[in-house]
Amino acid sequence: MLIRLAASLCFLALFGAPVFAEDFDLTKAKRTYKDFCSHCHGIDMVNPGTSSYDLRKFPADQKDRFYTSVNKGRGDMPAWGDILLPDELDLLWKYVVTRGGKEPLPKEEAAVPATDTDQTQQHGSLTTKPGTLTACLAKNGGVMSSRRAKGGAGLDYALVTALADQMGLALEVEWFESEQEEESTPIRELYALLAYNVCDVMPGFALYETSLSAFYKTRAALPRYDNKPAHLGPEFQVDLEPISVSDPYARMEMGVVYRTPEFEREITQIADMEGLKIGVEQGTLAGVLTLRQGTSKMVADSITANPGPDFLWKMEQGAFDAALVTVGAYDFHKKQNFVSTLALDEYRHPIGFNLSVAMLKSRRDLLDQIDPTINAMIADGRMAALAKKNKVTFSSPKEPWVQSNLTMEDILLRR
Numbered sequence: 333m334l335i336r337l338a339a340s341l342c343f344l345a346l347f348g349a350p351v352f353a354e355d356f357d358l359t360k361a362k363r364t365y366k367d368f369c370s371h372c373h374g375i376d377m378v379n380p381g382t383s384s385y386d387l388r389k390f391p392a393d394q395k396d397r398f399y400t401s402v403n404k405g406r407g408d409m410p411a412w413g414d415i416l417l418p419d420e421l422d423l424l425w426k427y428v429v430t431r432g433g434k435e436p437l438p439k440e441e442a443a444v445p446a447t448d449t450d451q452t453q454q455h456g457s458l459t460t461k462p463g464t465l466t467a468c469l470a471k472n473g474g475v476m477s478s479r480r481a482k483g484g485a486g487l488d489y490a491l492v493t494a495l496a497d498q499m500g501l502a503l504e505v506e507w508f509e510s511e512q513e514e515e516s517t518p519i520r521e522l523y524a525l526l527a528y529n530v531c532d533v534m535p536g537f538a539l540y541e542t543s544l545s546a547f548y549k550t551r552a553a554l555p556r557y558d559n560k561p562a563h564l565g566p567e568f569q570v571d572l573e574p575i576s577v578s579d580p581y582a583r584m585e586m587g588v589v590y591r592t593p594e595f596e597r598e599i600t601q602i603a604d605m606e607g608l609k610i611g612v613e614q615g616t617l618a619g620v621l622t623l624r625q626g627t628s629k630m631v632a633d634s635i636t637a638n639p640g641p642d643f644l645w646k647m648e649q650g651a652f653d654a655a656l657v658t659v660g661a662y663d664f665h666k667k668q669n670f671v672s673t674l675a676l677d678e679y680r681h682p683i684g685f686n687l688s689v690a691m692l693k694s695r696r697d698l699l700d701q702i703d704p705t706i707n708a709m710i711a712d713g714r715m716a717a718l719a720k721k722n723k724v725t726f727s728s729p730k731e732p733w734v735q736s737n738l739t740m741e742d743i744l745l746r747r
C-alpha cells in the first residue's frame with residue numbers, strides 16, 4: 333500500500349461516460365413515465381416546480397414514501413394504485429431515482445429484486461445496514477487482511493471485529509480485490525467503495541495529506557468485490573465524496589531486512605548498509621530512499637529488482653544481502669515461508685504512515701465510538717497483542733498523525 337500510495341499520486345482521473353441503466357429497461361420506464369406522469373411532472377421530469385413536485389429532487393433513500401405517495405395519491409396528485417401495475421411502479425421508481433437513467437441505482441436497488449418493495453428504509457442509522465457494521469477489507473491485504481473460508485485473518489480483520497463488538501453490532505465484511513495493475517489507484521478505489529456505500533468503514537487508510545483531500549469532486553471506478561452486481565462493469569464510475577478518518581491504530585514503517593542474521597550490523601541510517609550487497613525495490617518509496625540516502629558506492633554496487641512479493645524471494649535466493657522494505661512486506665514473506673532465513677533489523681526509517689479507519693464524512697458520528705475504542709486498545713496493549721497474533725510487527729502510531737506531502741527535501745534529508 334505504501335508503495336502504491338506514493339505511485340498513485342500522479343495518476344489522472346478518468347472520466348468515463350457512465351452507463352447506469354443496464355439493470356432495468358430504461359426505454360420502458362421512460363414510456364411509462366411519459367404516459368402517466370409527464371403531463372404534470374414535465375417531460376424528462378423537467379418542470380417549473382410551481383404546479384407539481386420536482387421529481388428530480390425526490391430523495392433517493394425514501395423509496396417507501398415514493399410507493400405510498402404514488403399508490404395512494406398526495407395533495408393534488410391522484411392515486412395511481414389502481415392504475416399502475418406493480419412492475420410499472422417499480423420502473424417509475426427506478427426512473428425517478430436514477431434521474432432518468434443519468435445516475436446509478438442506490439446499492440439496495442441494484443442488489444435486491446425489484447419485487448422486494450416492503451424493505452423498510454432506516455433513517456438515522458449510522459450504518460448502511462442497521463445493527464451491522466459493514467467493513468471493506470482487501471482479500472489480498474497481506475498480514476493486514478485476508479479472507480478465510482469462515483471469516484478472515486489479519487490485523488485489520490481483527491480490528492473491525494473488535495470495533496463491531498464494542499459497538500454491539502454484527503460484523504459483515506465486503507471483501508474486495510485491490511487491483512494489482514499499474515494503472516490502478518488504490519486510494520481512489522477506497523473512496524469509490526465508501527461513496528457507493530459498499531461498506532461503512534474501511535481500515536488500512538494511510539494518513540497521507542494528499543489522500544485526504546485530493547479526490548473531491550472527481551469520480552472513480554469500483555474495484556472487484558465479492559457481492560459486486562454483475563452489471564457494474566469497469567466503466568462504471570462513482571462520484572467520490574469527502575471522507576473522515578479515525579485516530580490511527582498502527583503505523584506502517586520501512587525497515588532493513590537481511591538475507592540471514594549473519595549480515596546484521598549497527599544501523600542508524602541507510603548509509604550504514606554500505607559494504608553489504610544492497611537490493612533496491614524499483615519504483616517504491618523504499619527504493620527511492622535507498623538510492624537517495626545510500627552512499628554512492630553502495631548505490632553503484634546495488635541490484636535493482638521488481639517490486640512486490642518476488643522482491644524478498646530474490647533476496648532469499650541470494651541475489652542481494654540487505655534491503656530497505658516495508659515491514660509489512662517482510663511480515664508477509666515470513667508468514668508464507670516458514671523456512672525463510674530473512675531477518676529484520678530494529679532500525680526504522682523515520683518516514684512512515686499511520687493507519688486509520690476511513691468512512692464517509694456523513695458517517696463521522698461513528699468516530700464517537702471508534703476513536704475511544706482504538707485508543708483504549710493501544711493503551712492497554714490489546715492492539716499489540718492482536719498484531720502479534722496475526723504475525724504483524726507492530727508499531728504504535730507516531731506524531732504527526734498525518735504525513736504531509738513528501739517533498740524532495742524529505743526524500744533527501746529525512747533519515
Ligand code: HEC
Pocket residue numbers: 365368369370371372373383384385387390397398401402406407408409410412424
Ligand atoms: C395530475 C397531475 C399529476 C400527475 C399525472 C402525476 N402527479 Fe405526481 N404530483 C402531482 C402534484 C401536484 C404533486 C405535489 C403533491 C403535494 O405534495 O401536494 C405530486 C407529487 C408527486 C410526488 C411526491 C410525493 C411526496 O411524497 O412528496 C411523487 C413521488 C410523484 N408525484 C410521482 C408521480 C408519478 C410517478 C406519476 C406518474 C405515475 C405522477 N406523480 C403523476 C401531480 C401529478
